[in-house]
Amino acid sequence: MKKPLIVQKFGGTSVGSIEKIHGVAEHIIKAKNAGNQVVVVVSAMSGETNRLMDLATQIDSVPTARELDVLLSAGEQVSMALLAMTLNKLGYPARSLTGGQAGITTDSQHNDATITHIETSMVNQWLEQDNIVIVAGFQGTNELGDITTLGRGGSDTTAVTLAGALHADECQIFTDVDGIYTCDPRIVSRAQKLDVIDFPSMEEMAKKGAKVLHLPSVQFAWQHNVPLRVLSTFEPGPGSLVAGEECHADVCGLAVQRDVVMIQVDNGSLSALLTQCQMLGIAVSNVIERADWTGIVIKQDARPKLELVFHDKIRNSEEVSLLTAVGKQAEGLVEHAQALLGEEGIEVPFICCQKQSLALILSPAHIERAANILHDVYIKANIAIDCQPKHAFLG
Amino acid sequence: MKKPLIVQKFGGTSVGSIEKIHGVAEHIIKAKNAGNQVVVVVSAMSGETNRLMDLATQIDSVPTARELDVLLSAGEQVSMALLAMTLNKLGYPARSLTGGQAGITTDSQHNDATITHIETSMVNQWLEQDNIVIVAGFQGTNELGDITTLGRGGSDTTAVTLAGALHADECQIFTDVDGIYTCDPRIVSRAQKLDVIDFPSMEEMAKKGAKVLHLPSVQFAWQHNVPLRVLSTFEPGPGSLVAGEECHADVCGLAVQRDVVMIQVDNGSLSALLTQCQMLGIAVSNVIERADWTGIVIKQDARPKLELVFHDKIRNSEEVSLLTAVGKQAEGLVEHAQALLGEEGIEVPFICCQKQSLALILSPAHIERAANILHDVYIKANIAIDCQPKHAFLG
Structure with a gap:
């Protein structure tokens, strides 16, 4: 029987230090040990994108778009390699792939590219050999082979699109909150974590100001019928699942x-x-x-x-x-x-x-x-x- | 008439800061303005390789060879993008290419790979459109598309091999000394800079302890009949040229x-x-x-x-x-x-x-x-x- 396939996405804060990368590895190993195939999407270490951006703006207040993509994409290359090393060290074979190596093709809109196609054969090949596959978020290559980066929320987009292309059973977005809340807890202190929310409700929440998930990620996941789960990197717990199309709550x-x-x-x-x-x-x-x-x-x-x-x-x-x-x-x-x-x-x-x-x-x-x-x-x-x-x- | 083609190589110290990258850009622009096509090979900014290596060894004293190459190759990706931005800002169209993008294929000996083939079409395409082409030194991809890094002196090897594959008219190795000396000036204070030295003599010097050029680079340049020039990044001057096969000095x-x-x-x-x-x-x-x-x-x-x-x-x-x-x-x-x-x-x-x-x-x-x-x-x-x-x- 084919093993379930999970795509896990970890943002910059989650991989912000060697110690935190170790914590991320534990989440991955837990999923792997539970009998899943695991594909991981990572952002650059927090602070790294700013550091690189700062170097670029010392040169030019508006750096060449193509070259800025070359520069910034190096950020994820560092974090993905460190994560793969950590997993290998812990005895879990892992391979990292840049966006281009993972077959992620985008249009040529540098700094704000859109994924046009994912050729999954390389990812599948490494998965079949029982590897954990680490993919750089936020990046791809255009038809010319030039490096591109996606717009805002790029790593979420990579994770959800990759989950769709791989027909993943679930796409897990690890972040610094432990799930989706009935309202922003900074505004309503009695807001409660939702265990589950349907796609149409989540889409409407995202359109109208909820920031936990980027709207295009929700829409893409819905369209490709990939259940989305939001979890905390730093606290244990099942998080919140976005799945299905029917809302059961009068007001959710x-x-x-x-x-x-x-x-x-x-x-x-x-x-x-x-x-x-x-x-x-x-x-x-x-x-x-x-x-x-x-x-x-x-x-x-x-x-x-x-x-x-x-x-x-x-x-x-x-x-x-x-x-x-x-x-x-x-x-x-x-x-x-x-x-x-x-x-x-x-x-x-x-x-x-x-x-x-x-x-x-x-x-x-x-x-x-x-x-x-x-x-x-x-x-x-x-x-x-x-x-x-x-x-x-x-x- | 076809323009002469020069390959220039700048090491880590030469691109160690935004200010130094600006100095490197001036060398490149000088060559370009003199009517040459210019291909530039760069190392990672000095200190960067150590910084990345330090992150890796915090994870594993012997990090996975494949992933170490993914990690370290990000170093040149940063410096090449910053250099291309600088040239663009100064009004000289420039494009950076990773080893893989530049068509540099190596064997699969991670951390100590050997270049097996260079497919120059991408470099030539950008050159024909009058760009300065910046290529990451020290790296390539193997037949699987995995990132590899070359052994010691890797960026010199990239420059010389690329110069051979492109049939360049000269390969210029910019370094922190202003040329090749009759003897190591730290030993013989009266040692003098050579304006020119033949390949057999240079090969013998490199074999017997002279450190200014790596032996394989000298051998490859000789074999492909690419004149090699050693120059200082920081001081003006013509440096020393390695060319020809005949030695004219009794003792050079x-x-x-x-x-x-x-x-x-x-x-x-x-x-x-x-x-x-x-x-x-x-x-x-x-x-x-x-x-x-x-x-x-x-x-x-x-x-x-x-x-x-x-x-x-x-x-x-x-x-x-x-x-x-x-x-x-x-x-x-x-x-x-x-x-x-x-x-x-x-x-x-x-x-x-x-x-x-x-x-x-x-x-x-x-x-x-x-x-x-x-x-x-x-x-x-x-x-x-x-x-x-x-x-x-x-x-």
Whole structure:
């Protein structure tokens, strides 16, 4: 019988020192000893990318994109080799592969490349010989054989894409938190770790401000039906599993996004505005339509770009915060949520409903209190009932 | 008309900081502006290889050979990218290539690989588009696509082999001395820089202790008829050229080797001894045949290996020093040299003559004084007559 295949991803903090690399090796060995084939994706040691970037910017404030990729990709080459040495030393045969060696082909968009194809034969060959295969995250080569690096969250993308290409049974993202929470614990101290969350809910959470997983990674994993697990590198525990498409909780999570603005235009300008956003690569998280105007919610840092080309048509733009409830019954809670917050003196100027999602647009001053109120009422009691622990592949 | 092609090699000290990399870029630009195509081979920044090696040995006193190559090769990847960025910033299009990308194929002897083939199409393609091509020294990939590193002097080997494969007009080895000297200036303070030296003399000098160029690099360059030039990275000047096969000087140089021993055996054991040396990979620099015994001169650090398997046949072994005069008339100076040193109270117990080479085997206590005496008499006056400056490719 074919052994299950797990892809594990460890970020820069996880491999930040020889001692930490040893800790990472223990996670890998645990998975291997549990009878799995293991492919590991690693980032550069924390601090290393900054060190290299600093050398580059001493030369040129905007270094050649191609050469910056050559430079930065050396970072993962160091961490992957050290990890492979550690595993070998502990008696577990391991081989490291650069992005190019692992068959990861990207487009030629240096510094922000997209994976176009993964030719898995080399990884499979080493796996068949019972090796642990370590792959450099964040990098690949283009059709010319030039080294490229992926954009933000690149190592997660490598892990999820590789898991898809290898038909892995699970992709485990090791990070500095122990799982996915019902809300950001820095905002809602009573937030609870979810044992499991479905893909549509996780996608919506990621779109609306949850930072634990990068949106494209969630979307890719869903699309390729690869269960994703978020775990802590430093604390034991099963973490949180993202799997399936059905949400069982009335409200399974609250996403908070602070750094957003609402741009208001005349109704007649909406389609031009949305076209403009698309051309500029600006994600529109909500659209509010009123009788005499329309508002769109975008990230604050996108505002200058949009204002530059569209300023004569913008009638108002204000900083807001976004509180999004995600879950089976979320969209049905419009009036209830508004009343609940009203009782506490919090005005909700705008609300957007989408399937299994309710977005409240609030003054930034109210966001923390509003999140705590809704969390206490809608979420707290659901956890035990709706989320069954699934500790697959963790012995 | 096809432009001349120069390969320039810069060692770790030459690229040891951003400031020094800038200095290296100026050498390259000078060659480029003089109308040459330029291929550059770089080592890792000085200190970087030690830093990486230190990380590896924290994990394992003998790290996996394959993974050590992955790790160490990241060092050149950093320096080559920084150098390419610097050239681009200065307005000279440059592209860096790893050993593998540059088509350098080696055998699979990790940590001590030998170049088996260079497929130059990628380098030539970038050259044709008027780029300066920067190639990582010291590394290649084997037939499997695994990263390998070459042995000692690896970057010199890369430069010379690449120059051969590209049919380069000159291979310039930039280092921390300004050329090849008639003798090691730390021993003979009146030693003079040679403007030119022929390949057979340089080979003999390298075999007998001169350290400025690695023997295999000299041999390869000779074999492929690539003129070699040794220059200083930090001081201007034409350096010394190694070219041609004819020696014009009676004595063009003196090589000194201190770390040697003479092993004496019965005459009947000579062939067994030489066979043993060959099997153990021990280079025999001289053979002295006497009526009742034979001596061979080998490096001190090879003695334990030889004694281990041959001790019952060794009748004597003593530390000696080797002073080798190289040049057209060197072998004819046996008696004259012996008399000259005898006048100064220096006994020369053994002498070996070979074509254009006279080796004196002396007590280590006498080597410095003997070198100075012979240098004053045989060499000093020859320089001006026999060596014509050839400043090709340096404007």
